[in-house]
Amino acid sequence: MDLPEALRRRLEDFSRTVLFDQSGTRPSTTENDAFVQHDKRVLSSLHLQMSLYFNMWFFPWWWISETVMLHLKYPALPDYYKFILVTVLILMTLIEAIRLFLGYAGNLQEKVPELAGFWLLSILLQFPLILFQLFNEAILIQPLERGVHIVLSMFILTQALYGFVALRDMVRHTGRQFHLRQFD
Known part of the structure; x- marks a missing residue:
């Protein structure tokens, strides 16, 4: 049993304005605006968000193990490697703190600049540093x-x-x- 066209249209308008549109304004009826209103797809990546979430919980364990291992091998290292490893x-x-914040903000809020910053930090800084280690x-x-570096490099x-x-x-x-908005 199908709903009448007028009733279905009113229910769509109601659900769009009351349930999904927090501004309380009715969507306009022009063709372009109607397309833009209907094209509210979720663009954030579930796979990226899951990876960021697990990385957020793994990173403290990586940091603790890296700090303990650095403390244990510190006396056996040459002076220049001591400086390099502490700096790294x-x-x-x-x-990593900045990268995870930008990843969360860029993905969940669907913001291109934050996601681009996250991606650049991942590729240009974090990945070469973890490969060095x-x-x-x-x-x-x-x-x-070696184990925690492999896991972190796979996350990155x-x-x-x-x-x-x-x-x-x-x-x-x-x-x-x-x-589409240029034509309005």
């Missing part, structure tokens, strides 16, 4: 370090891939909305 630990901690044998890599790699896809989709959607 401080940089990675700051970058993972593959440089001169820093006396311990088995626990998957977030970079899913972040790129989410960023591409958000940019395309924003571009389409911009072109």
Whole structure:
């Protein structure tokens, strides 16, 4: 049993204005505005959000294990590696906090600049730093370090891939909305 067209249209308008549109204004009836109103797809990436969530809970364990391992091997390291590893630990901690914040804000609020900043920090800073710690044998890599570095590098790699896809989709959607609003 189908609803009459007039009743279905009124229910759609009611649900759109009362349930989904928090401003309380009625959507306009022009063709372009109607398309923009109906095109409220969720663009945030579930895969990226899940990876960010688990990374947020894993990072303190990575930091604790990295700090303990650095403390244990510190006397055996040359002076220049002592300086480098302490600097890398401080940089990675700051970058990871900023990166996770930008990832959450960019993905959940569907903001392109924040998501782009997250993606750039992941690719240009965090991934090379974790690869340095993972593959440089001169820093006396311990088995626990290798394990947590592998897990963190997998988080960063998957977030970079899913972040790129989410960023591409958000940019395309924003571009389409911009072109549609030019005709008003």
